[in-house]
Amino acid sequence: MDDVEAVVLVGGKGTRLQPLTFSAPKPMLPTAGVPFLAHLLSRIRAAGVRRVVLGTSYLAETFADYFGDGTTLGLEITYVVEEVPLGTGGGIRNVAKHLTSDDVLIFNGDVLAGTDLRAVVATHRHTDADVTLHLVRVPDPRAYGCVPTDGDGRVLEFLEKTANPPTDQINAGCYVFRRSVIDTIPEGRPVSVERETFPRLLATGSRVSGHVDTAYWRDMGTPADLVHGSADLVRGVAPSAALAGPVGEALVLDGARIADDARVHGGTTVGRGVRIGAGARVEGAMLFDGAVVGAGAVVQHSVLGMGAQVGDGAVLVDAIVGDRAVIGARCELRAGARVWPDVVLPPHGVRFSPDVE
Template sequence: MHDVEAVVLVGGKGTRLRPLTLSAPKPMLPTAGVPFLAHLLSRIREAGVRRAVLGTSYLAETFSDHFGDGTALGLEIEYVVEDQPLGTGGGIRNVAKYLSTDHVLVFNGDVLCGTDLNAVVDTHRSTDADVTLHLVRVQDPRAYGCVPTDADGQVLEFLEKTEDPPTDQINAGCYVFRRSVIESIPDGRPVSVERETFPGLLAAGARVSGHVDNAYWRDMGTPADLIHGSADLVRGVAPSAALPGPTGEALQLDGAQVADGALVFGGTTVGRGVTIGEGARVEGSMLFDGAVVGAGAVVEHAVIGAGARVDEGALVTDTVVGDRAVVGAHCELRGGLRIWPDVVLPPHGVRFSPDV
């Protein structure tokens, strides 16, 4: 696909993932050992795309500092910074002058997806579409807006969330645009592709195609989704060419020390310099660089931030522990809690409220 370029929208603040996104944008959070965006870029490169334009805003310099010109990934990467939030459509329009191909793959930078990108482009070309949407079938579409298509794969309408959806097809956040359509989006103001651009194209009689499949798909917008998506990458359920080690029950990075009697499984990522003590049990979790899990502690489906400490005998489940925070010995944290960076919780403290 040398004649197709990619645009990745990575300008969001990731407020639903705080406190993790206080110091890094959502696409740069460590996920299965590398920034989440590295997984998407690896799949773009695998599909044969050679050039990607990143639409950035929040903490924009973190992207260029890490990925540089893209050479290490086999890509040419260009960075375009939004001075003000422009929405999905405005963000795409903002990069238009940096594009040179007639057809452009566009991605929401917070979606983990296993679809065949070449197949999406093939659908776009074979139907002579102005825009093609990747649509994924989900078990419960009530939580999403639905996108019905006709027998020829043409999109019929864009529906808001409803308790009685007419289809199980939802917008998966991956598109193919004709560049002329991108250039027709209003410039310099916020625009939503979902609410303005796509419905406007349908009303104007444009061809909007849907490429429908059952590929792996997860919106990485919440801590629970981030944790589960990372575990799926480590276990090989979600595809990536950027994993820094083999898939399996756990991914252990350089300098990590896991005591012989510890149990680490379920797609856990053990970051660089992490220490896990004797008898500890860590399941399906993300331990960022330098974290410590004490002897006999239990960590389940949680994020333990960089340099944070879970002391001996503590229980941490379905919780985000911020960087450098301390969970005291025999403390119990469960049920969607978020512990801010540098907070110290005393031994034997018990917390059940998410308002910590």
């Protein structure tokens, strides 16, 4: 698809994990061993797209410092900065002058997905659409706005969240725009594609198509989504050509040391220089560089920031531990507990579970 360009929009909003760990924007948080954005860029490259415009209003230099001009990824990356946040529609309009192709793939930069991008473009062209949306079917669409389509794949309307959604199809955050449509988006002000651009296109009789599938999809807006998404990448459930190693039960980076009788599985990422002690059990977790898990400790679906330490016999389930924080021996943290960077919890200092009679 060398006749298609891609636009990736990475906004300023971050995950609630961010204050506990890194100052970088969420798309740069290490996920399965590399910045999250690297996984999306690898899928774009695998689909045959070569030119990417990265639009951001937040810490743009962070992206440029890491990805450069895109040569190492087989891409040509152009960076466009918003002076003020412009929303999805405004962000698309803001990069318009840098686009040259007739069809443009647009991505929200905080979504992890596995759809066939070539198929989305094929639907766009086959239906002669002005805009095509990737719509994914989800088991419970009540938490999302719904997008019903007719028998010809034409989008009928955009519905807000409801307790009784008429369809299980939701907006997956990937679009194909006809280049001429981008020029109709108001310039220089915030614009929402969901609330303004797409409804206007429907009202004026434009063809808005839906490419519907059941491909892997996860919005990475919460720490839980980030942890589970990372585990899915490591296990190969979510596709990516950017992994730092082969898919499997664990991704172990250079310099990590794991005791022979420790069990590390469930898509865990073990960062550089991490130490995991005897008899420890680590499942579906993200252990950033230099973290330490003591003997007999349990770490499940949790994040340990850089240099964080978990003492012997401690239990962490669905918890986030900030950089350099220390969790004392036999402490127990569950159900979304957060420990800020550099905090020290003494041995036996916290038990975060109910008493059982």
